[in-house]
Ligand SMILES: NC(=O)C1=CN([C@@H]2O[C@H](COP(=O)(O)OP(=O)(O)OC[C@H]3O[C@@H](n4cnc5c(N)ncnc54)[C@H](OP(=O)(O)O)[C@@H]3O)[C@@H](O)[C@H]2O)C=CC1
């Protein structure tokens with residue numbers, strides 16, 4: 001290993017993870033000084049910050065990229081692979097935190113405590129019809145993507161709420177498929193039957209705008225959508241229109257195509273929509289697990305002997 005490698009951390013991570021990294025290297029960041037990582041870093045750890053081909057071309061000392069979390073869509077993984085730089089993740093460490101938020105958003109859509117609270121503070125009550133919500137178990141739940149987070153959501157829905165769950169994930173082996181979750185053969189099967197739909201797919205070219213005008217039209221009238229995956233999976237304009245015309249009764253999203261979203265975003269004036277600022281993994285326990293795992297993975301990679309280059 002290079003004697004005390006330079007490790008740039010572009011965004012805030014758990015202090016215990018920073019302390020672990022500092023045991024073996026010179027840690028720079030978070031903050032503007034870490035933005036210069038291509039010029040100086042043997043390792044870079046990113047949360048949402050992009051890693052582009054252009055940055056990688058300048059990063060002659062770089063040995064490893066650590067993604068603090070699961071989704072690598074902001075990193076040019078192909079360019080990193082071509083340069084022989086591994087992209088390591090901490091996938092799974094924030095699954096329980098994201099699943100909690102997904103259920104929280106679902107319950108908020110179904111019972112609207114925020115709307116009731118606002119009405120009470122204004123000395124009013126919502127109209128009798130608006131005071132009637134849904135139990136999670138009275139709606140068919142659908143999940144797209146049964147990775148660590150999708151499975152954690154399914155576990156909560158089935159065992160915590162007694163809900164009927166239907167899910168789609170083409171690759172997950174039958175041995176990992178959770179009990180009491182029906183396996184759908186197609187995305188359309190999930191869309192056409194879901195009263196509440198949870199998105200837990202990675203953002204890939206083939207999953208971009210999976211939820212588009214056609215998909216919303218397939219969903220039952222009056223259904224709900226919860227997106228804790230990536231903004232780009234949903235055509236946000238089509239969702240805003242589907243909410244505005246009442247076909248989708250409400251939606252919640254922790255993620256947006258552009259973050260933070262413009263306050264003038266069509267979703268904020270579409271009707272029943274709840275937004276959160278990409279906080280799915282941000283719990284005390286989740287951040288500690290994610291920070292510690294990515295720190296250990298990056299350190300292990302830095303300790304590997306380097307191939308001698310000509
Ligand atoms: N809001 C937040 O703060 C957070 C958001 N995320 C987002 O959630 C996503 C999922 O995270 P996580 O569950 O940990 O990741 P995983 O990789 O464990 O799960 C993703 C699952 O989706 C499957 N999948 C891939 N393509 C498709 C498809 N076309 N249709 C259905 N399923 C598909 C994957 O299969 P396979 O493995 O075979 O590709 C995998 O089983 C992340 O990619 C990230 O974008 C993650 C953490 C926090």
Ligand SMILES: O=C(O)C(=O)CO
Pocket residue numbers: 047068069070071072094281
């Ligand atoms: O883990 C991820 O991919 C996240 O979005 C958490 O920030």
